[in-house]
Amino acid sequence: MKKQPYKVQLEKGKNYAWCKCSESINQPFCDGSHNDINRKNKNVIKNLIDINLISDIESANRLLAIDYKEPVVFAAKEDIEVSLCGCKESDSAPYCNGTHLNN
Numbered sequence: 001m002k003k004q005p006y007k008v009q010l011e012k013g014k015n016y017a018w019c020k021c022s023e024s025i026n027q028p029f030c031d032g033s034h035n036d037i038n039r040k041n042k043n044v045i046k047n048l049i050d051i052n053l054i055s056d057i058e059s060a061n062r063l064l065a066i067d068y069k070e071p072v073v074f075a076a077k078e079d080i081e082v083s084l085c086g087c088k089e090s091d092s093a094p095y096c097n098g099t100h101l102n103n
């Protein structure tokens with residue numbers, strides 16, 4: 001994962017999906033990799049339920065603190081160059097807010 005922002009040119013009216021899971025090979029944009037991560041998490045939970053270690057999906061999500069990663073979808077309101085977050089810790093995602101400077 002890159003610990004710095006990506007400077008990208010956005011096109012007015014175009015939709016973008018910013019990668020939140022860090023696994024996309026098309027950073028900072030989503031390539032669908034989050035689906036594999038979410039599928040693996042669901043398989044782990046299913047196995048835990050199957051062997052009666054956990055009773056249901058909601059309990060598993062809470063106990064394991066599973067955070068299902070979905071991309072942040074947004075539309076560009078103008079043609080503009082922006083800094084999209086590369087560290088995945090910005091509270092202003094998809095935009096860099098300087099949090100990477102603290103890491």
Ligand code: FES
Pocket residue numbers: 003004005006084085086087088089090095096097098099100101
């Ligand atoms: S890259 Fe700057 S806050 Fe994430």
